[in-house]
Amino acid sequence: METCDTATHARIAEHAYRIRRYALQMGEVQGQGYVGQALGYADVLATAYCHAMNFKPEDPEWEGRDRFLLSHGHYAIAHYAALIEAGILPEEELETYGSDDSRLPMSGMATYTPGMEISGGSLGQGLPIAVGIALGLRLKGNPAFVYNSMSDGELDEGSTWEAALGAAHHGLANLICLVDINNQQADGPSSKVMGFEPLADKWAAFGWHVQRVNGNDLPAVIAAFDAARQLPDARPRVILVDTLMGKGVPFLETREKNHFIRVDPPEWQQAIEILDQAQGAAR
Amino acid sequence: MNATTKPRLKTSAMIASIASEGQRVKAAPFGHALVELARQRPEIVGLTADLAKYTDLHLFAQACPERFFQMGMAEQLLMASAGGMAKEGFVPFATTYAVFGTRRAFDFVHQVIAEENLNVKMCCALPGLTTGYGPSHQAAEDLALVRAIPGMTIVDPCDALDTEQAVPAIAAHKGPVYMRLLRGNVPLVLDEYDYKFELGKAKMLRDGRDVLVISSGILTMRALEVAKALQADSVDVGVLHVPTIKPLDTATIIAEASRSGRLVVVAENHTVIGGLGEAVATALLTAGITPPFRQIALPDAFLDAGALPTLHDRYGISTEAMIQTIKGWLG
Structure with a gap:
């Protein structure tokens, strides 16, 4: 696999840093949230929104845009951070996160937020919706891609595999599925809740082009996105990304893993300072 | 007629049609009406979950093969992908049996289609008690389920005339529709009355x-x-x-x-x-x-x-x- 150039790496790393920072700021507003997942997934979102995808920030419904479906609506905090970084949402709005009448509800919904393509959160719905969007784009002759972003917990849902069959059957080369493997579900580690390995083999057996990368290894993530987009192949593509919850904030990386990572009130600012120092040193 | 002299009927009686013996019928009113409408409206697409032949959607599939999508025996995928196509500006007609369209795919109808007010027309055969296969196929509660979904428009046609007139009407309506589908040789009754379907x-x-x-x-x-x-x-x-x-x-x-x-x-x-x-x-x-x-x-x-x-x-x-x-x- 080719790796990206140093300048691209540095640019996307800067975006990922800011996505992490926005997520922590929103977490502090609510005093909780899926911030562990957001920190873990920030490199993938930065690559999607600041490297791979076509869109117009001032026109979130532009017909030519690549569609990004947040199937795991719980990751809204991460997605809002990416939408802010992409210029689709204003930064000032993050302080309304999860509040009454906010456009940024705790679980992502298409009817609330510009740039939010679907109402996720009822897990296992994003990929079958993506199949319909991909069929629709192809029928219109629209060359845009549809990305479905999902969690590893959604691998338990039967509808995910209905859609995996359907996407391969219909040869949906314009469909890219991202699976965030942080090995953490509501009731514990995914391997204990409902084991899904060998995962790459499963997707390959369903007829997909499969890549599995460390989702916090930015050059690898960037190269995987590039490969998925450039592949001259009639198969749908899946990128399996292994991520570390809390990535970028060592005291959260090592904290006992739960669906929610516990963050005490003074720790939000401490976490932001750690991110700032690390990024300052990287520059 | 005395009950003891009645011939014992088999489950196959009235399986292909709910028409009684000698009743006037019209063949596949839904399928023919959809083909007719699709000629004028290129944004109409058809999807099914391995039941094209049994919902009269095969007529659309033959007439407009490039706009027909077979989703396999996967009703969650059927409803969600129909929602996805509606998001891209199409008017999907999704067909299956009423038990599967409501009971099995309920959350996909509720969350994907209805919550975003997507323009999907769910046309579901064997509504209520119109099959003798038992509860696995009898959708005795389909209306109760879909009535509880906000914004859902629900149509229960009487006969072939009602069905063929309802097709363009539900397509013209912007938003999700659940229509009970009468398939095969459908009784023709309402032409004897001064009647026109109006949504x-x-x-x-x-x-x-x-x-x-x-x-x-x-x-x-x-x-x-x-x-x-x-x-x-x-x-x-x-x-x-x-x-x-x-x-x-x-x-x-x-x-x-x-x-x-x-x-x-x-x-x-x-x-x-x-x-x-x-x-x-x-x-x-x-x-x-x-x-x-x-x-x-x-x-x-x-x-x-x-x-x-x-x-x-x-x-x-x-x-x-x-x-x-x-x-x-x-x-």
């Missing part, structure tokens, strides 16, 4: 002084037969056909039920719970209208397997059973 409108098919039957779907066909039969006994039965279950034409229903001296009977091919009967009762009570009120509907039970004519008799929705029931109420 959201209840229509008086015939007036009557003694009884007002408020009905939808195939029970309107039965109610009209009941009305003709009871004429011989000097019982005057009016029939108000309510093909749109939601939004309900409460103005017409209240106006007709307000006329004094009539027994009001709501007749539906659906469980007594959550269908037209309860919807009408709520509308009348809320308006302070309290006529004598009865329901003809399926019981709150898992229904038997068997031949449809037998089952319709057993559960009181055959023409003969309805006649006896109404006579009993009139005393």
Whole structure:
């Protein structure tokens, strides 16, 4: 696999840093949230929104845009951070996160937020919706891609595999599925809740082009996105990304893993300072 | 006819068609109407879950193969991908059986399609008690389920004419629609009446002084037969056909039920719970209208397997059973 150039790496790393920072700021507003997942997934979102995808920030419904479906609506905090970084949402709005009448509800919904393509959160719905969007784009002759972003917990849902069959059957080369493997579900580690390995083999057996990368290894993530987009192949593509919850904030990386990572009130600012120092040193 | 001399019917009786012997029928009114409409509207697409042949969608698949999408026996994928195509500006007609479209795919209909008010037309065959296969295939509660979904438009056509007129009407409506689908050789009844399907409108098919039957779907066909039969006994039965279950034409229903001296009977091919009967009762009570009120509907039970004519008799929705029931109420 080719790796990206140093300048691209540095640019996307800067975006990922800011996505992490926005997520922590929103977490502090609510005093909780899926911030562990957001920190873990920030490199993938930065690559999607600041490297791979076509869109117009001032026109979130532009017909030519690549569609990004947040199937795991719980990751809204991460997605809002990416939408802010992409210029689709204003930064000032993050302080309304999860509040009454906010456009940024705790679980992502298409009817609330510009740039939010679907109402996720009822897990296992994003990929079958993506199949319909991909069929629709192809029928219109629209060359845009549809990305479905999902969690590893959604691998338990039967509808995910209905859609995996359907996407391969219909040869949906314009469909890219991202699976965030942080090995953490509501009731514990995914391997204990409902084991899904060998995962790459499963997707390959369903007829997909499969890549599995460390989702916090930015050059690898960037190269995987590039490969998925450039592949001259009639198969749908899946990128399996292994991520570390809390990535970028060592005291959260090592904290006992739960669906929610516990963050005490003074720790939000401490976490932001750690991110700032690390990024300052990287520059 | 004496019950003991009745031939024992087989489950296959009336499987291909709900028409009774000798009844006028029209073949595949849904499929032909959709093909006709698709010629004028290129944004119409058809999707099914391995039931094109059994929902008359195969006619569309033959006429417009590039706009037909087979989703396999996967109803969650069917409903969600139909939602995805609607998001891209298409008008998807998604077909399956009513049990699978509602019970199996409910959250996908609720969350993907209805919550975003997507323009998907779910056309689901074997509604209510229209198969003798038992509860696995009998959608006795389909209306109750979809009625509970905000923003859902629900259509329960009576016959072939109703069905073919409803197709362009639901396509013209912006938003999700659940339509009960009559497939195969579908009875043709309403052409004898001064009737035209209008979405959201209840229509008086015939007036009557003694009884007002408020009905939808195939029970309107039965109610009209009941009305003709009871004429011989000097019982005057009016029939108000309510093909749109939601939004309900409460103005017409209240106006007709307000006329004094009539027994009001709501007749539906659906469980007594959550269908037209309860919807009408709520509308009348809320308006302070309290006529004598009865329901003809399926019981709150898992229904038997068997031949449809037998089952319709057993559960009181055959023409003969309805006649006896109404006579009993009139005393």
